Amino acid sequence: MSENSRVRPLDPESAERVHKEQLAAVRNNTPTMLVANTCNGAVVVIGMWSHADISIVIWYSVLSITAGYIYFKNYVGHARREQRKDHAKSIKRAITNGLALGALWGMLPFFSLWTPMLANAFSLPA
Secondary structure (H helix, E strand, C coil), X not given: CCHHHCCCCCCHHHHXXXXXXXXXXXHHHHHHHHHHHHHHHHHHXXXXXCCCCHHHHHHHHHHHHHHHHHHXXXXXXXXXXXXXXXXXXXXXXXXXXXXXXXXXXHHHHHHHCCCHHHHHHCCCCC
């Protein structure tokens, strides 16, 4: 490797600016991500409506409530939080939000296994 192609660490001011830009990108894209999660969940419920039982509706309700909670917790009082310099807390909150929504989407197959449509798909022929 030549000396010019090595990655050099940023000076503290540049690193802080890049860090703020990354956090701003996450903060700005979170509402869109929350709407996309809710809409995708609605598509799943609508697609399985004729074969679904109450478990899919409960799953969608929990998904919607979680997305709403994340939105109101992070975006109501946004101006107050804008003044804080607690980047570690922002990163931790973003990871926790992603983990919560990812866990809900990961649970979807377990909820959908209880539906008659998918239960019949996994039954073995006699």
